[in-house]
């Protein structure tokens with residue numbers, strides 16, 4: 001909210017609590033610095049403008065264009081990888097959230113002060129590591145087994161990437177162009193199904209084996225490729241045995 005003080009200067013009230021931690025304090029100072037030269041016409045209605053286009057109107061296509069053109073960060077390169085038309089929206093959105101650090105794992109909830117004081121922030125599967133996004137989706141022994149099985153399925157020999165961003169962008173040598181396209185589908189569906197298995201375990205006490213998740217991942221990707229006309233539905237056996245043969 002903006003108000004005008006007795007000297008006629010504008011004052012910003014962000015409606016924040018009085019006690020902020022060091023990180024939030026820095027964010028507020030940065031925000032105030034960005035607003036230092038902003039003057040508002042208090043008699044006009046507020047409106048939202050997209051400054052990157054001439055007509056000041058936002059569209060998803062414009063947003064993607066600006067991110068791709070800016071090329072400032074690895075995360076922007078992920079745009080092309082994540083927004084794959086073969087991947088259902090809710091799974092692509094989850095993939096994007098994972099890359100952006102927006103998945104509400106315990107570490108994130110703790111950072112946002114959303115966990116009760118003294119609440120356990122450890123991974124529910126291994127109970128030994130803080131449940132971070134990279135731990136949950138990649139490095140927890142349970143998840144690691146999923147990825148190891150997937151690498152083995154594709155006969156890939158590699159060191160486990162360190163982060164969800166790294167594995168999303170990984171270019172595995174030895175894969176043909178079409179095989180790489182298929183492999184691109186594996187990341188989002190794996191993240192999504194690992195997350196569902198985690199939630200089922202955490203909230204319903206229902207344990208799902210990593211092997212069943214691997215089978216589910218294989219079937220999901222196969223279905224997407226069948227729906228897109230990239231493989232034939234009767235090729236399921238080949239898909240399970242030698243997927244790269246089907247796609248080269």
Ligand SMILES: [Zn+2]
Pocket residue numbers: 123124125126127128129135136139140141
């Ligand atoms: Zn774990």
